[in-house]
Amino acid sequence: MEPVIKQSILTRYVKNIWTLENHDFENADHSLKFFADGCPGLMFSQARSGVFIGDVELSSFFLYGQTVKPIEITTKGSYKIVVFILHPHVMNTLFGINANDLTDTCMDMNQFSAFAKETGRQLMAAGSMEEQIKIMEAFIGSLAVASPQDPLMERATRFIMESKGEKSVREVQHVFKISERTFERRFSQHVGITPKLFSKICRFDSSIKQLEKGNYEKLSDIAYENGYSDQSHFVRTFKEFTNTTPREHQSKKIK
Secondary structure: OOOOOHHHOOOOOOEEEEEEEEEOOOOOOOOOOOOOOOOOOOEEEEOOOOOOOEEEEOOEEEEEEEOOOEEEEEEEOOEEEEEEEEOOHHHHHHHOOOHHHHHHEEEHHHOOHHHHHHHHHHHOOOOOOHHHHHHHHHHHHHHHOOOOOHHHHHHHHHHHHHHHOOOOHHHHHHHOOOOOOHHHHHHHHHHHOOOHHHHHHHHHHHHHHHHHOOOOOHHHHHHHHHHHHHHHHHHHHHHHHHHHOOOHHHHHHHH
């Protein structure tokens, strides 16, 4: 199946594509941790023993909303996972649902529509991750054709992300000439969280990326370069979104 829209248009809906693969035939335990990044996503997985959050087995093809609380996905043995990271504002546009309803949760795409269920069947039958990516591109492309974006939400979320969350909600309202009440309502519907929390997540996402790249001498460098009042403020926010401190996070990465 070929994508039904041009790649340049698809990128208005898809921010990034992740592929995760492990050929483990000894049935060892695997843990994948996900933290808040301001984006919803569409995920397909093939795993010998299933994919779980806690004791709950996830559908092989599902849509997830804003991730505020840290999530740990577990599986055993070999697995293949494809994740389409969507732009923050497109869930309502593409799927016709209130984004707030999927914050910190997910929806089985087999229950969404007959088209989504057929897409899931094609993904299971695909012979490679490259083919699976094309199938998911075509699926999102078909939805995008009939789903024009909300220009205000597209510009507002980009504005906040590019500022790394340092623009206040009042500044954003002023730039886009919209009342607080209307902005809050539309943002919650399209993004799934408040503008203030979204800004906080953007700041955290910028700081954790800097931390993981090792682009700093002291933790206070990350704090000040990402608009935190001091190092303690940065550490508190980091722990809020990861359940661990920056130093603990780094030590686990090194192992």
